[in-house]
Amino acid sequence: DTAVSQTPKYLVTQMGNDKSIKCEQNLGHDTMYWYKQDSKKFLKIMFSYNNKELIINETVPNRFSPKSPDKAHLNLHINSLELGDSAVYFCASSQDRRGQRIRTDTQYFGPGTRLTVL
Amino acid sequence: GESVGLHLPTLSVQEGDNSIINCAYSNSASDYFIWYKQESGKGPQFIIDIRSNMDKRQGQRVTVLLNKTVKHLSLQIAATQPGDSAVYFCAEKIAWGTGANNLFFGTGTRLTVIP
Numbered sequence: 486d487t488a489v490s491q492t493p494k495y496l497v498t499q500m501g502n503d504k505s506i507k508c509e510q511n512l513g514h515d516t517m518y519w520y521k522q523d524s525k526k527f528l529k530i531m532f533s534y535n536n537k538e539l540i541i542n543e544t545v546p547n548r549f550s551p552k553s554p555d556k557a558h559l560n561l562h563i564n565s566l567e568l569g570d571s572a573v574y575f576c577a578s579s580q581d582r583r584g585q586r587i588r589t590d591t592q593y594f595g596p597g598t599r600l601t602v603l
Numbered sequence: 604g605e606s607v608g609l610h611l612p613t614l615s616v617q618e619g620d621n622s623i624i625n626c627a628y629s630n631s632a633s634d635y636f637i638w639y640k641q642e643s644g645k646g647p648q649f650i651i652d653i654r655s656n657m658d659k660r661q662g663q664r665v666t667v668l669l670n671k672t673v674k675h676l677s678l679q680i681a682a683t684q685p686g687d688s689a690v691y692f693c694a695e696k697i698a699w700g701t702g703a704n705n706l707f708f709g710t711g712t713r714l715t716v717i718p
Contacts, residue, residue, distance in 0.1 A: 526710075528647070533705050
């Protein structure tokens with residue numbers, strides 16, 4: 486009955502590889518997000534996505550791409566991994582504020598995926 | 604115990620005491636604020652939120668105060684317990700990109716409760 490889930494929890498890989506992190510939410514939310522948390526615990530938004538639009542933080546390299554097969558999933562693909570990509574990646578979801586009966590704006594986070602690039 | 608979230612990232616309090624975690628936000632146009640708690644190895648967990656048309660909101664053992672004049676937010680935890688030990692983040696909602704509203708997080712404050 487986990488609300489927002491991510492797989493894998495840990496991911497260790499070599500530089501230059503391509504990897505994906507999966508995210509699923511069962512809250513019926515229509516907006517999903519990816520965040521990156523660095524070693525100093527700073528949380529930075531990478532993407533915001535709903536079925537209407539993808540908003541990309543301009544500081545995110547184009548090696549990162551979110552892909553949403555359906556409303557409940559937003560996967561993160563990373564190409565040509567670099568050492569600096571090592572971090573914890575969090576998926577989150579929320580209901581668009583136009584969903585009046587559901588708490589709006591609040592984002593619910595997954596447990597995180599710790600990515601280590603060697 | 605009291606801390607300034609952005610300049611003193613750690614706070615230690617005795618079990619049973621009240622804790623105050625402070626946060627300075629950046630955008631005077633922000634209209635929604637949230638406090639999250641992040642325990643070790645877990646994702647941020649919603650604690651309490653407040654909209655800009657309010658200056659105080661209370662939950663169970665937690666109170667959030669908002670001072671828009673000085674762009675300051677605080678989280679007060681009553682009778683702090685060992686289970687409250689975590690990193691606490693404030694976040695503000697800012698219009699971003701094509702108008703989508705997203706959360707921007709502060710630096711975080713690590714709260715340690717001493718038994």
